[in-house]
Amino acid sequence: MAEITLQVNGAQRSVSADTRTSLLDLLREHLDLTGTKKGCDHGQCGACTVLIDGRRANSCLALAVAWDGAEITTVEGLGDGAEPHPLQTAFMDFDAFQCGYCTPGQLCSAAGMLAEGGPSAVTADLTGDPPLTAEEIRERMNGNLCRCGAYVNIVAAIEDVSR
Amino acid sequence: MRPFSYSRATDARDALERFQPGTMYLGGGTNLVDLMRLGVARPDSLVDVTRLPYDTVEAAGDGLRIGAAVRNSDLAMHPVVRERYPMLARAVLSGASGQVRNMATVAGNLLQRTRCPYFQDISHPCNKRRPASGCPAIDGDHSGLAVFGHSEHCVATHPSDMAVALAALDARVHVTGPAGDRVVPMPGLHRLPDGEPERDTVLAAGELITAVELPPPPAGASHYRKVRERASFAFALVSVAAVLDVADGVVRDCRLALGGVAHAPWRAELAEAELRGAPATQEDFSRAAEAELSRARPLPRNAYKVPLARNLIVRTLQELVP
Structure with a gap:
């Protein structure tokens, strides 16, 4: 297990998760942010794309533990809350x-x-x-x-x- | 995926100290995490080397020193790389997707594994994955695999585009390890399969790439061209990195490396030897390509790569004539 802290859509989130957990599964299964989708789970389809420290990345290929401390933006955080992006x-x-x-x-x-x-x-x-x-x-x-x-x-x- | 422990190394010495049997170094993870999910890679521990102080591209004399942890996208976008080594920038940009290039590191790109379908599927034997288990690709689907330098044990290809450009640029790979520091020339980092296809490179256990050094760019015009089954986001069937220096209609110097055709980036030395001092004409380019391809040993389902490589070499060289 690993303690993982991320800034997700502007809010700090801390999770205890198995080291095998992908960023995608952490978002969906631990943080209930199901906007990010699992397609191929091999980095080939892009359905899981999020922004990590402002740069687009395949969250299925990212081990959550390897991005401890990062800023994540998911589709839920693209707009400003009142207006869509x-x-x-x-x-x-x-x-x-x-x-x-x-x-x-x-x-x-x-x-x-x-x-x-x-x-x-x-x-x-x-x-x-x-x-x-x-x-x-x-x-x-x-x-x-x-x-x-x-x-x-x-x-x-x-x-x-x-x- | 098997359970594993994870730790972040802070510098090279820390990484080497953390390395034990069963450890793998983790870069961007774009290949390794996938291989772990497929059951192909089964490390006991990962040592994350992305935070090592190797994330810059710096001038080194008249050349360039590229840190091992530089992300592929940052390498391709670096103004000096785009200006002085456009062939390298284009090779990197022709690989993978924007998302993958943002994650993948330079060292990880070099050390990525083959995309041979049998290597990636643990329900099949594979000499690279499990030594002495057999190679189903030789009698099976080898349509995307090697035509040069393969053995009776393995016909896999190395998938990197960047490595092909580096092989043409005479890059030098800086390595540190338990036995000290050393420099491995490109080509030369990747080996041919021979009887040990499980070894992709000449690196020893625990050795860590720290940088890739580029000598000053060779004179002449250069290009990287890649042929694949769809317009983008696919591995090369055949690719070529070419540098051609022509004066008064005669080839003064040239560099030619092929991708998608061998277990390593394939430096076309026979073609280069034919070209140096020859007139820069289509006939001479064809003769040079044929000289190189005379040592190709295509398999039944990848014989198309031989004329494809010939045409790719000739057309690319023609376009480089001033």
Whole structure:
């Protein structure tokens, strides 16, 4: 067992958990924050994406104990409590989901991605900071699968927020 | 997942002291945690080395010293890497996803295990996972596996993109361990399987990578190109890291390394030897590629990699001609 303290969506949370506990399971099973979803549990689908110290990460591949002391933002903490995050509004405006299971991961990943900047694998000139075209967004969101295939509207929603 | 103890090391000496039989060092965990969940990796204890003071990229003479704990995304976004070693930045960016690159470390990237489907599935035998148990890939699905340097015991490939660029850049891997410090050149960190496929690298038990040092970038234009089964977030079927220096239509120098084709990043030395001093034409690039591929030993289901590698080499070199 390990004592793990995290800042989760702005509140300090302390949990005693087995060292095997992933950050994903800690959020869902210990803290009842079930907005973060378990898809593949292998880092391949992105449904479990959260922000760790402001950077997007697969919470299924993170051992909670290894991130003791970190600041975590889940989909529940994206908005400010009164208003949804602009990405959440855009996802509704653009109908960027069907079943919705991948959506929390898409939202957290998009929020992290918009803060990253810099080039991607599809950027021609790596020294620059290219505009976020649809092609750039698709590449940067490659870690989030949507089995309903709502990609067209997900890209449109993110593009709208990035403008 | 088997129970394990966890501790955080504060510096290299602390990490080495914590290392015992059954210990594994933990970096970003993007491969190791998955392998533990799959039952492939079964450590008794994890020593977390991500807080060691190796998280910076610094000038080292005319080259660069990259700390072992630098996250992949930070390496790819570093302004000096993007400006002077764009091939390395592109190789890193072509691997995995934004989430994984934010977590994965440089040393962890080098030490990640093969994605051979039999290695990752404990219901199958695998000489790499359980020595002398057999290799089902040789008569089974080896479509994504090695065409160079494999053995009767193992046909796995090393999955890293970054390592391919490092092999082309003559990087030097700094290691510390129970027997002291040493420097391992790239290529040279990863070994071919021979009769010991359980050993991916030349590192001894308890040895810890502390940094990767890059010499000054080689003259010429460079590129990293990767071919895979989907447009993004997939491992390479074949990739190439190429540097080409041409003067008056003649190749002055070149570097060529291939990924996705061997148990280690494959430095194409035969092709390089053909290219140096040769005219920079498509015919000469083809001849150089054929020279390298003459030592390929494709298996029935991955023979496509030979023409794929040839075409990838030729096209990439053509694009690098000024």
